[in-house]
Amino acid sequence: MKNFISDALSPPNGAYSHAVISGNFVFTAGQTGNLPETGKLIGPSITEQTEQVCKNIKTILEACGTSMEKVVKTTCFLTDMNDITAYNEVFSKYFTSKPARSTIGVKELPRNAIVEIEAVAEL
DSSP: OEEEEOOSSSOOSSSSOSEEEETTEEEEOOBOSBOTTTOOBOOSSHHHHHHHHHHHHHHHHHHTTOOGGGEEEEEEEESOGGGHHHHHHHHHHHOTTOOEEEEEEOSOOGGGOSEEEEEEEEO
16 A cells, blocks of 8 residues: 655645655655745755755655654765765765665756755655
8 A cells, every 4th residue: 555645845846746655665756955835946055955855855754654764765866966075964964874875966957956865764
């Protein structure tokens, strides 16, 4: 059985859910640094956007009954791999369990975001 979570933040910007619970795992959709109140992207810096992405993931995971400490895998997308040091500083504050991670450089992301993260967590 699958449970679809779509009301943890502002409505998704398309035909998807913020998260899906399947078995003992939560799979989040990729999150960008959009503010839940407005749906607009927070400031332009990698630090600001990564902070907001992590807050969004935390909100979604908590709505699903789990936490950042139970994240086992993340997939991260950056539009500029030169941002990796600043990105890692913020990432390490939120993902203290040190999940497995893939970081991929991409040409662009939706809504002019410069970072996107998706996560898999245990319930």
